[in-house]
Amino acid sequence: MAGNVGFSLFWRTFFLLAILLAGGVLAWLQTLRALEFEPRAVQAAQQTAGLVNLSRAALMQADGINRVALVKSLGTQEAIRVTPREPGDKSEPFEVDRFTRRVSEELRAALGPDAMVARSVNGQAGLWVGFSIDKDQYWLQAEAARGNTLNYSTWVIWIGIALLATLVGSVTIASLINRPLKQLSFAASRIREGDLDSRLDENTLTSEIREVNRGFNRMARELARVEEDRAVMLAGISHDLRTPLARLRLETEMSVQDEEAKRNMALDIDQLDAIIDKFMDYARPGDTELHPVHVSHLIDREASVFRDPSQIKVTSRVAIDLSVMADETELGRVFLNLFENARRYGRGTYTGVAEVTVSSVKTGSWVIISVRDQGPGVAPEKLPQLTTPFFRGDAARTAATGAGLGLAIVEKAMQRMGGSLELANAPDGGLVAHLRLQRVEPPSA
Numbered sequence: 001m002a003g004n005v006g007f008s009l010f011w012r013t014f015f016l017l018a019i020l021l022a023g024g025v026l027a028w029l030q031t032l033r034a035l036e037f038e039p040r041a042v043q044a045a046q047q048t049a050g051l052v053n054l055s056r057a058a059l060m061q062a063d064g065i066n067r068v069a070l071v072k073s074l075g076t077q078e079a080i081r082v083t084p085r086e087p088g089d090k091s092e093p094f095e096v097d098r099f100t101r102r103v104s105e106e107l108r109a110a111l112g113p114d115a116m117v118a119r120s121v122n123g124q125a126g127l128w129v130g131f132s133i134d135k136d137q138y139w140l141q142a143e144a145a146r147g148n149t150l151n152y153s154t155w156v157i158w159i160g161i162a163l164l165a166t167l168v169g170s171v172t173i174a175s176l177i178n179r180p181l182k183q184l185s186f187a188a189s190r191i192r193e194g195d196l197d198s199r200l201d202e203n204t205l206t207s208e209i210r211e212v213n214r215g216f217n218r219m220a221r222e223l224a225r226v227e228e229d230r231a232v233m234l235a236g237i238s239h240d241l242r243t244p245l246a247r248l249r250l251e252t253e254m255s256v257q258d259e260e261a262k263r264n265m266a267l268d269i270d271q272l273d274a275i276i277d278k279f280m281d282y283a284r285p286g287d288t289e290l291h292p293v294h295v296s297h298l299i300d301r302e303a304s305v306f307r308d309p310s311q312i313k314v315t316s317r318v319a320i321d322l323s324v325m326a327d328e329t330e331l332g333r334v335f336l337n338l339f340e341n342a343r344r345y346g347r348g349t350y351t352g353v354a355e356v357t358v359s360s361v362k363t364g365s366w367v368i369i370s371v372r373d374q375g376p377g378v379a380p381e382k383l384p385q386l387t388t389p390f391f392r393g394d395a396a397r398t399a400a401t402g403a404g405l406g407l408a409i410v411e412k413a414m415q416r417m418g419g420s421l422e423l424a425n426a427p428d429g430g431l432v433a434h435l436r437l438q439r440v441e442p443p444s445a
Contacts, residue, residue, distance in 0.1 A: 011174075013177050045106030048127060055140055083138065085138055111131065116128075183200060198220060248269055294322075313354070315356065317360075322367065324439055326437055327416070331417065356373050359372075367438075372432040375429075419438070421436075
């Protein structure tokens with residue numbers, strides 16, 4: 001593909017929307033966590049402080065013997081345990097992150113600045129809070145408060161749902177944005193192929209798209225009108241120009257006595273007639289119907305037009321059974337113009353004869369037909385200009401008697417048939433034209 005390779009408008013819009021929506025979802029989750037953080041830390045600290053106060057009140061109401069029994073009873077609980085605090089207990093600080101620091105601050109605010117808070121005591125993890133009654137020291141063990149109340153699988157599920165919703169929303173929005181432009185692109189391609197009846201919806205809700213569609217429809221109507229005018233002009237140009245030429249030829253034959261002058265005038269009239277043909281071919285409408293065309297037979301037919309072997313010699317190396325999808329008249333006109341171009345400009349330096357070789361090569365569902373002469377070729381910087389109407393490749397060609405439309409007609413005809421033309425200089429000299437057309441598979445036996 002020529003030019004820069006990039007994403008289509010749909011995918012570019014899709015990715016931008018997906019990034020925007022995904023960023024919005026992540027920002028929303030982060031905001032939710034930030035807003036939830038403070039209440040959750042305060043709630044965890046208050047619940048734990050309440051348990052400590054309840055345990056302290058219960059122990060203070062019991063006498064010495066009952067207190068020991070109560071401590072043993074509370075020490076066997078699973079969710080909440082109260083155990084004596086020994087001088088040799090090894091504890092680890094509870095504060096390891098922002099959430100646990102906030103919980104510790106709230107606990108000390110509720111229980112006093114001397115309250116001990118640990119995340120493990122003697123290797124047992126949990127939320128350990130140290131308190132004292134009289135001179136006795138105790139530990140209350142509760143379930144550790146966590147900064148994240150959702151487990152890993154829950155996060156995966158919710159993030160997956162959010163991303164799926166993001167993708168679906170992005171596809172929907174990108175499709176809605178891209179649909180009018182896709183319709184415009186399709187209508188423009190139909191116009192390019194010659195279907196001037198293509199129209200876009202002028203009642204769409206979006207004002208900008210509505211204006212674009214109206215402008216496109218106005219352009220299509222103007223092009224249709226211009227095409228009709230051109231068809232009328234082409235219908236009359238042949239009669240209006242060729243009738244005077246026919247009278248001139250007749251008067252020349254009857255009135256001019258000098259044979260040399262008569263012959264030169266006849267050549268000039270023939271040249272004018274040929275130039276009219278070139279203009280008609282170039283201005284021909286673009287509608288073509290493609291059918292299987294036998295290439296080898298067509299090349300032989302068009303080469304037979306050039307009867308003088310001292311000017312051009314055509315050698316065909318195209319396979320006998322090669323067929324392509326083309327319009328036979330258009331493809332014949334292509335070969336005729338290429339042979340005529342070689343006869344005018346592709347003659348050999350020593351022989352003075354234009355030796356033209358036609359060959360073909362198959363590539364997938366396509367075939368490339370090469371028409372090469374043995375002439376001097378063209379300067380590389382002028383190759384792209386050869387298909388420009390009225391352009392000639394060198395100063396010597398400006399004295400040529402053609403209309404300067406031959407290769408322009410070839411390129412336009414190839415485009416009408418869905419093919420392409422490429423011009424290049426052969427490595428060992430001469431100009432070569434590569435014709436790319438869709439191949440027709442021969443019927444299997």
